[in-house]
Structure formats: structure tokens, C-alpha cells
Amino acid sequence: MNLKVDICGKTLKNPVIAASGCFGFGREMSIQYDLNTLGGIALKAVTAQKRIGNPPPRIAETPSGMLNAVGLQNSGVDQFIVKEMPFLDKLDTILFANVAGSTIEEYIEVTEKLQNIAVDFIELNISCPNVKEGGNAFGAEPDTIYKVVKQVKKVSKQPLIVKLSPNTVDIAANAVAAQEAGADGISLINTLIGMSVDVDRKRPILANISGGLSGPAIKPVALSMVYKVAQAVSIPIIGMGGIMTGRDAVEFLLCGATAVMCGTLNLIEPDGIPNVIAGIEEYMTQHKIDDINELIGGLIV
């Protein structure tokens, strides 16, 4: 059975990647299982300078979903390189460095600093809903997407995956803009903007008032967007949003994703991703599919 997929000429052992922000820099999970069994790891977002992030509470539970408002807490790109890369360098899996920023200059600065580092892909996070500037402000409309992608592409030797926001009108137009600006792939979706209220205290649950909605609740939205983007672009797509099982992952592959990412799953089940990989294999066995690439875009409409 072949589970290998190819993205921009790089081969993933299987199509299941840990999503950014839900896996730290891999260290904590490495005591749970062998990280080399993963298709890849998207690392926690890094910015030019250290950020302490938003005050707590940063998480709220919602029906079949959750809100988070971490706010890009990280030690900055320099510390990332010094502190995290030595551990990551030893891994034999595909690495996605998730790059965030408040300005185009910041995106460029971070990407430049990552040039001599052994990360396989740059994942341009222009879709974080939890920071005042940057993030969603760049990722919502085709013209701003085009601008930032064009600039960052110039400095990036690694293939550039652009991570899109679902908080938009026309996701396909946004994906096309990224492709035209030189993106080598699209990952989607980041979180939907949401809110939750403690009626007894008459206060929002998150200190940040609103946060990013993830988990099973958003899977239908994610699937629809992946399917639309797959009709619109020719570059590979990495789909995510609410994947909890192998069968969920297959839904994304059928809709046109070459690989998938699992985020929230890791917050619930430390052994979640290995189970998703096993679930895909089980599905393939049941349906007598030898090569996972047969599933990609295989939806019958």
C-alpha cells in the first residue's frame, strides 16, 4: 500500500501533517510517539521578535469545537533557530516553518532568517485571527494576499505554502491570487472567528473577547473551501479543519487535498495523528485502494 504523497517535489511518508500551533515545536509530543512516523510537522508560528501573546483565558469550548486566542506567543525567530532547530534537525520528517507577522517587512525578515535552516517549507500564516495587526488583515482579500506573497516569494528558497483564512467571501479568488503571486501550495483553513459568552458572569470567556474556532464543528466549512480551491488552482493543497479520524482525512483528499493537517486533534488525543494514519490505511484496505494518490480529488460529482 502506498501512502506517500508528493508536494512540490518533496515526498511525505504519508499525507498527515501536524497543524501549526497544536504541536509546539515537536518536543513535547516526541515523548508520546516517534515523530518520524508523521507525514510532516507544521511548527508553531514564529515572528521577528518575541511575543508574549494574549492574556488568559485563551481557550473556550464550543459545541463540537473550541476557540483559541493564543496570540502568536513565541520567542522570536532567532531564539527559534537556536533553541528548537537542533532538536528538529535530527528528525526525519518534513518540516513546515509557520511564519507570522504584523507587516510585510516582518514576514520578509522572518522568512529570510529561515533561509539557511533545514526546514522544507515556509508556511505563510496570513490568516491568524488573534492578533490586532497582520494576520487576517492580509489574508482576507486577493490584492493584499498577492502583495505579501509576491514579496515573500522573492526571498524564499524553500517552497512557499500560503495558509488562507476562511473569514472571507471568495476563497477561490484568494487562492488564485496566491498562486499568481508565486505560491507553491495552499494550506487551508485557518480558524473561523468566533466568540463565546459566560452568561452567569455576563462576560466573554476569552480575555481577548474573540478567538479562532477549530475542531469538528468547522469541518463542513473547511471541506467546502478545499473543494472550491481545488477547482480553481493547479498548485497542491493541504486541507485541514476538524479532522479527527482517518475517514475525515479521506473526505479532504477526495475533495482535492494532496495532504491534510490535524490541529485540534492533538489537543484532545495525544495519539490522535497515528490513529488518523492507521484509519486511512484501514479505509484503503476496505476499499481496495493501493495508492493513496488515487483518492486525491477523487470525488464523484
Add this chain to the structure above:
Amino acid sequence: MNLKVDICGKTLKNPVIAASGCFGFGREMSIQYDLNTLGGIALKAVTAQKRIGNPPPRIAETPSGMLNAVGLQNSGVDQFIVKEMPFLDKLDTILFANVAGSTIEEYIEVTEKLQNIAVDFIELNISCPNVKEGGNAFGAEPDTIYKVVKQVKKVSKQPLIVKLSPNTVDIAANAVAAQEAGADGISLINTLIGMSVDVDRKRPILANISGGLSGPAIKPVALSMVYKVAQAVSIPIIGMGGIMTGRDAVEFLLCGATAVMCGTLNLIEPDGIPNVIAGIEEYMTQHKIDDINELIGGLIV
């Protein structure tokens, strides 16, 4: 205890309204309970001509939510007036006629025909995701919203409530555009666009491929949008999206909604809305609140 709220000078017995498309024209539910206990009823969408709607399956279950793709099936505005109004005329509750269309002309035509009919409000549905033309195409961006609202407002004697789509970048800007064009109120949210796949058959579950996501899953998105719109406009807001209990309704009131609508709830529990009203009363008793108007916009941030 006062549950009465006021919208555009009309008094609702309580702030709980049946949402459009989930209550037919009232008849089927009238055998379940006395419809006059409702704050109001938003009727199923009507268009200029009869529409047969989309082929089945039109519904899919998703985690804590559902997708629908009814596609505005209705007998047309003339038949609505002849066949449904005699029954509705006898009710003592506030009626919202939900107007849909594919062109601005159609919205105008339907609204004009409703002028001599005893409906209290026109609810302009520029946010239906399940038809190819019209619907979401009008409701996603400020300029098109402004245009259609401006035109329809000219022909409407009844106060005009504009129902907004969540499939957008900046809901506050959309609401402001509606207000500037003369809208008397805003209702939101209509459904998010979503999709669901049967992995065994490798096919979308809905014949229409995608549909509108509703139910508890979308409540965080709805709350966030209601809260943002409440900061941006001065006209009343009717909030909805995933309300299942009195406490859910209170979340929306605290975020700034003057009234709420319940849609999906009716598909699950025929006695759902009476229970929501009772739940609000229970909350008010617990928290020693005499007048429901104290709750509206009462979120402490």
C-alpha cells in the same frame, strides 16, 4: 417580569422569533403549540415565481450542526398571499416576510406585492447560499448590499430588516452599508457555506454538493458577528445561529441583539422555542432581572 422588546416601534411579546425556512408558514407547527406565544415568526422565503428547489438529498448531519440545500422551494409570492395569508392573518404575533430573489428587480417585485399584506416586517434575504444567482452574491460585499437595500427600501412601507450572510470578510462593514442604505434592522447570521462527503460512496452527501451550515456548531461565529455589528450600527439587531436553549439566547442578547431567531432548533425539537422562552425566564429569575431589556448589549468587556 417583562419579556417585551421593541423593534422599529413594534412590540414583540418576547424576543424569540422562529427563523425563516425552519417553520414553514406556521401551519404545521400550529398543531404543536399556540403560535401566539411566539415573539414572532419569520416565514419561509418567497420569490416572484414558483421555485421547485434543489433535488434531494437536501440535508446532511455534521458535528453539532447540519447542512441544508433546500434552494428556496416555494409557490411564489402570489400563491403565498392567497394560500398562506388567510391562516397567518388570524395570528396575534409579529410576522416577518422573508423575501428572496435572483435580481434586484425580483426583490423589488416581491416586496411590492407584500405591501398590502398584514406582515409586520420585510426580511430581505440577501444571504441564501443555496441558489446559483442572487442570495449570497448580493449579501457578501458592502456595495452590492447598499444597492439592493436602497432600492427595496423605496418600495417597502413595512420596516426593512436585512438578513446578512456570514460568508464575508467584514460583517460590520456590511451592516453599516445596509444601515446607510436605509435598513431598519439587521438580522444575522444566515448559514455558513459547507460540504460533507460520504467516503464510502465517494460522493458529496448533498445533491447540490454544498449547503448552508446551521445549528450549535456555528453559534460562536454568530455571536462574534452579532457583537461586532452591535458595535457598528444603531439600528436593532436580531441575532441567530445555533440557539438551542434560553441561555444560548441570553448570550446573543448580551452581545447586543434585541431579539433572536431559532431555526435548526425547530427541526430537532417541535417544542424547542417554548422551551427557549421558558429558559430565558428561568435565567432572569435566577439573576433577578426584571426587564429583559437590561440584558441587551449588557456584556461586560
Add this chain to the structure above:
Amino acid sequence: MAKRIPNCRITSNELVADDTYLMQFECVTKNATPGQFVHLRVTGRDDLILRRPISINSIDTKNNIIKLIIQAKGEGTKALCVLKAGDVMDIISPTGRGYMLSKKVKKAAVIGGGIGVAPLKYLIEYYKNVEFDSYLGFRSDCYAYQLDEFKALSNKLYVCTDDGTYGEKGFVTNRLDMNLEKEQYDVVLACGPKPMLGSLKKVIDKHKVPCFVSLEERMGCGIGLCKVCVCKTQEDGEENYERVCLDGPVFDINKVVL
């Protein structure tokens, strides 16, 4: 009238065939006609927001017990099938327009496939004065259920399996087709999967017997509010979508587009 009863107590739930359970629960449902269904929700499974429509298999009016045959397919029916005596579920009962036979009907055929056999049992129990021949189709022996009951209630019983592991090998619509050459039925009453109803339509067209079929469609409310559960109908050349939950599930076979 369809009524919600949020706490129906299950009195028993037992496996009667592969993946197939006979569930019994306490419920005062008077005047339910055969072909009507109950609309079930699994208490506590708030992630599964929709109800599941399940046909009435039998009613014990003396003890107020409703019987259902439930096939464990997806998440909801699987959750229903593991419920035990004493557990509760949330139901709407009864709903839909069932099989309504005129007084003139003396002899009729019921034809069912798979899980579609279930409502036919209540049908032949209910119309005590009608003589029924039963035609039942199953994929295989291991999926067959309630054959003894059908045997006792029917004038004649024909059972077919796709693989020949029980009764006749082949499709039960073929058996009906052959029998209609000699047998006279006032009406044929059917329930089963779409392909079976399609074959039945051809048989009916050929023999020109009145026929009513019970349809399946994905549902929301189950009581006529939401129009998601439609089937295509054709009358006087005009196509329409009618609600399976309230205008059906039982339709004249000549009215629905199969």
C-alpha cells in the same frame, strides 16, 4: 398527531439478525397507521443533532409498547442499537402518512426488501380483514428477521435472498412479477431500497395493479416544516418536490419519480 416525548423508556433491545435489532419501548401512541414512523434522537449525543426516522414495526396497544426494527448503519443507529432496557431516548411519534387501504381491499400483496420489511409487519397486523401475500427479500439468510411472524400473519409467504442462502435465490420483485400472471391483488404495498422500487415500478406498469410505496429520504424535522426530505413527483405533467415526512412516506407509485 406527531408528539414529542423526550423520555421514552426502552423495555428491550435484542439482536434479531446481523446488525439488526428489535427494540421495544413504552409509548402511548394511539391511532398510528402502518407506514407511519417515529423520529428518534439519542439522548445525550448532542453532536448528532438530527433525529432518525424509523418505521413502526408493531404496536402492542394493550401494554403501550412500540416495536421497531433498527439496522445499525451509521453513528446514530449504532448508538440506538446499543441502548439497553431502562435507557431512555427522545422521540416524535407517530408521524407521516401511512398505507391507507379502502374497505374494498380484500386481498393484497406486501413486498419488502431488507429493512423495508419492518413496516409491512405492522401493516398486515393492522388490516386484520385483508388477506395478505407477503414477498420478502433479503441480501442473505443472516439478514432475515421475523419470518415466523410473517408466516403466521400471511396467506402465502415468499422469501428471496440475493445469494440463495434462504428461500428462493434472486429478487423478490421477479417472484411478484411471475405470480402476477395468475394472482389477483387489489393492491400492492411496498417498502424497500430505491433500486427495488425501480424494478417494482416496471412490474406494476406491466400488470397494472394499484400500488403504494414507502420512500426513504434524509430528514430534518419529520413533521413538514423544513422541506428537506423531498421526493420528485409528477402529476398532470407538472414536476414537484413533495415532503416524504408529511405528504408521505407512502405515495402512489404512479405519482413519484423513482
Add this chain to the structure above:
Amino acid sequence: MAKRIPNCRITSNELVADDTYLMQFECVTKNATPGQFVHLRVTGRDDLILRRPISINSIDTKNNIIKLIIQAKGEGTKALCVLKAGDVMDIISPTGRGYMLSKKVKKAAVIGGGIGVAPLKYLIEYYKNVEFDSYLGFRSDCYAYQLDEFKALSNKLYVCTDDGTYGEKGFVTNRLDMNLEKEQYDVVLACGPKPMLGSLKKVIDKHKVPCFVSLEERMGCGIGLCKVCVCKTQEDGEENYERVCLDGPVFDINKVVL
């Protein structure tokens, strides 16, 4: 190491105070330190996607039984509290950095409020060679639990209730404050609601005793991945957010901003 065990069997679950349950379940957890917690998910409640952190109240290492004290508050804890012997739940155990006492500690005070009393029992059971004075605060008599056990395990036991229905009326931090005038403790170990920890901080500042507190924060993973569970810390003038789940829940009171 924190490990997921998807099918932990509950052996008993009983009410020990108003809304408060003592739950026992089978689990091989070796080397759990006091102050560590288990991270629980209700099997089958797929709408509640997050786990709930609950401190270890006691471990019976011989029989591999973990005891928890759970207060039924919101949906998740309510669902946990109705579980019965034989039911299963999904846990991650143990996680967090607990109270770690150096060999030098001979005499210590534990101070807890409400549900924060629960982990202190495992603490005083665990450090058998330390002499503990226990200071326990409850809102009211009806919320107090395990007082006999604390009595047996403590050198001295002080109980306060807000309304005076049991023990002393008033806040337990006041009792500690008064006692610190004469008593010498090598360390004070605390767990309780934020306002209590705030008052404690003042007491500690005044008497200059080493003190470690266990914090509560809303959590995601519980194992250090997601950084949602943070508390503000201050060291050398620099503010930071540290993870309650992995860097804590037990922190030096002088490091955290309360």
C-alpha cells in the same frame, strides 16, 4: 510520563458533599507526584471536545486505583459525576509539575479552599516524613469533605467556613496569618481559587515563608503543546506567560502574578 488510557474503568463514584463526588477508577499510574492531575474526557460526549483537568486526590498503588474529588459545575463535570461503577472514561495521566519538597522540609502547612482541598490530601499522604498542619476553607458545612482523613493525616487541622456552619467562621488565610505569628513552617503549600491565593500572597509577603501554589486555568492539551493554559509570571523584571499544564500547575508564589 503523561499517557493516554482511552478506557479507564470506574470502580465507584459517590457523593461526598453537595455537588461533590469521590470518583475511583482503575489506572496504573506510577510515580505521580502530588499536585499532578489527570485530564479526563467523557466517552461518547463528542460535542464536548475538551478534556477536564482534575487533581489527583489519592492513589492506592497496591490496587492501582486513583481517587478524584470532582465538583459538578458545568456540562463536562456534570457528565463525569453521573458515571457509575463499570462505566469507562478516557484519561491522560498523570500530567503537570506537582509539589516537590526538598528533603530538608520537616514541617509544612497545606492550605486549600473548596475543591482546591482535594490535591492536598495526596500531598500529605505522599510526604510521609513531613509534619503537616492543614488549613482548609469551605463556603459552608455542606461543601466540606474528607475532614476525617485530613484529621488523621495532619498534625493540626484548622477548618474555616465562610458562613461559620463548620469550624471557624471566616477565611482560612486569616487563620494562617494569625498562626504564622508563632508557628514556624519550612514551606506553605496551597491550592484554591484566585481570590484566596491573592490573600495568601499578602500573608506570605508579610511572613516571608517559602510558598508554592497550584493554579487553575482553562486548558487544551494538558501536555504542553498548545500554550492556551498560561499564567503570568515575573522573573528579573521580565513578564512572561508560562504553561499551567506543564510548567505548573504548582508555581513559586513569588514567581506568578496573582
